[in-house]
Amino acid sequence: MDAASHHLTRVISHGMGVEPVISDWPALTSAEVARVLRHYPGVGQPLRLEWHSPRPFSAACVMQTESGPVIVKRHHARVRDVAALAEEHRFAAHLQARGLPVSSALATNEGATALPDDYWTYEVFPLAPGVDLYREAMSWTPFTSxxxxxxxxxxxxxxxxxxxxxxxxxxxxxxxxxxxxxxxxxxxxxxxxxxxxxxxxxxxxxxxxxxxxxxxxxxxxxxxxxxxxxxxxxxxxxxxxxxxxxxxxxxxxxxxxxxxxxxxxxxxxxxxxxxxxxxxxxxxxxxxxxxxxxxxxxxxxxxxxxxxxxxxxxxxxxxxxxxxxxxxxxxxxxxxxxxxxxxxxxxxxxxxxxxxxxxxxxxxxxxxxxxxxxxxxxxxxxxxxxxxxx
Structure with missing residues (x-):
């Protein structure tokens, strides 16, 4: 892990067991998200950061913007680079074209669906319709009905x-x-x-x-x-x-x-x-x-x-x-x-x-x-x- 990522704010995240842990990855900051969103046309000014995801393998947050809420997700480039995220986005786009209700990544000014920045890679999604009922549920926990x-x-x-x-x-x-x-x-x-x-x-x-x-x-x-x-x-x-x-x-x-x-x-x-x-x-x-x-x-x-x-x-x-x-x-x-x-x-x-x-x-x-x-x-x-x- 890069030394630079050790001095930033952490959030409580899901670990590999029952107990919550300090996240491996630093939390997204308002300034960082604002810098990322400048590359995305039509999103508008970020207004306030509303939630940090507890998921362990990347950092993600919900940012309220002038155009509505978006999810910003950040990966270490060794885990996901632009090419890797493009593989995921192409598959999701195929499913969406076939009528499946999926969450599709927004495109940058250059038309790419992922943004490289130093040793991070970012993706941005509009907040999809629906209630995030299992937002706090760990993987390997059962349905509630x-x-x-x-x-x-x-x-x-x-x-x-x-x-x-x-x-x-x-x-x-x-x-x-x-x-x-x-x-x-x-x-x-x-x-x-x-x-x-x-x-x-x-x-x-x-x-x-x-x-x-x-x-x-x-x-x-x-x-x-x-x-x-x-x-x-x-x-x-x-x-x-x-x-x-x-x-x-x-x-x-x-x-x-x-x-x-x-x-x-x-x-x-x-x-x-x-x-x-x-x-x-x-x-x-x-x-x-x-x-x-x-x-x-x-x-x-x-x-x-x-x-x-x-x-x-x-x-x-x-x-x-x-x-x-x-x-x-x-x-x-x-x-x-x-x-x-x-x-x-x-x-x-x-x-x-x-x-x-x-x-x-x-x-x-x-x-x-x-x-x-x-x-x-x-x-x-x-x-x-x-x-x-x-």
Whole structure:
């Protein structure tokens, strides 16, 4: 991390656990935002800074301006440069053109949707319509109602429909992108080796770890169970961070519907079932509560509601539901490596790097052997059997 960023104001942000932490990145200041907004035509004078986002991987705020509120987001250039943000913005623009209600980045005077400035990169969005109901919710916390889960499932299916025909190549090696290039292969060991070689920070971290043996022990048995279903995974550009907090809602009630889709920061070319498995992993399992309790971590009512919403628009076969179950223990593995790349290579946090590797990369897969993990997989098998009977 750059020395210059150490002397600026910090905000309280979401950490990797339950407790809030001091943010890795300095808070945006009014003067900084005013300097950025000068590059955006029609926004007008900034009036007051209204809110700082608690999300951990970048800095963001809401600024009230003469033309209305905007969201300004700042990334370290090693995490997102202009080219990286353009990948996300092009995908969101495609979805918007196909009728999906997404938040689209504003363009600068030069027509670019991202602005480089020193070692930062900025993007600016109009405040999208909808209530930010889950604004303070951490990732891996469940929906607060089955209606929310159903609506989120429905909107995810709409996104997958809108994404069809978007044929940009997969994104290059970047920190914090949720790809599906390792366990989608018949033999994942070589693509895993390639993934590590492309990311020097991961290679450095694993230098003194017996990682090949750890992967063989913790992950390859799950991959063996996934192998028969690899032909179900049709490449598709996907959101890859489908959590309630990345959605805006019609109102603040338990009956609210999804109104706008936010935050395409992790989007990439994966497949629909990978995106759906990520949505289950993000919203249905209370990972952050595992330290406190072993039971009641899985919300099967929310799972059914989300899948019912999804399949009302895009029906799944019994085989696809089994593929979804087979994918679940591995769906977070590749993003866990991307987090390791970020924590070891960018923020240089030994504690979070260990969390990414031991708890997320290896530990999440192991959890699926537990009674709660088996309850989740068993429930999906029951859904598959019910589909076969009908």
């Amino acid at each position: 089955c209606t929310h889960a159903h609506s989120a499932g429905q909107m995810l299916a709409r996104l997958h429909q809108a994404s069809a025909g978007y044929d940009a190549p997969a994104r290059p090696a970047r920190p914090l992108v949720s790809s599906f290039t390792i366990f989608s292969q018949e033999d994942p060991v070589r693509p895993l080796q390639h993934y590590i070689e492309q990311r020097p920070a991961i290679a450095d971290y694993l230098e003194n770890r017996p990682w090949r043996g750890e992967v063989a022990q913790h992950l390859l048995p799950w991959h063996a169970a996934l192998k028969p279903y690899l032909d179900e995974f049709v490449p598709l550009w996907t959101h890859n961070d489908w959590h309630a907090s990345n959605l805006l809602w019609s109102d603040a009630t338990r009956e609210a519907q999804v109104q706008t889709v936010l935050d395409f920061g992790l989007c990439d070319r994966t497949c629909a079932l990978h995106d759906l498995a990520t949505a289950i992993e993000r919203n249905i399992v209370e990972w952050l509560a595992i330290a406190q309790r072993a039971e009641q971590l899985v919300h099967l009512d929310l799972l059914d509601a989300m899948l019912d919403g999804y399949t009302a628009t895009l029906p799944l076969t019994a085989r696809q539901v089994r593929a979804l179950a087979a994918l679940l223990p591995l769906v977070h593995a590749e993003f866990a490596l991307a987090e390791l790349d970020y924590f070891h290579g960018v923020t240089q946090s030994p504690q979070n790097a260990s969390l990414a590797y031991d708890t997320y990369f290896l530990g999440h897969a192991d959890w699926f052997h537990s009674s709660e993990g088996q309850r989740l997989l068993g429930h999906l098998e029951q859904r598959a059997q019910a589909l076969e009977k009908n």
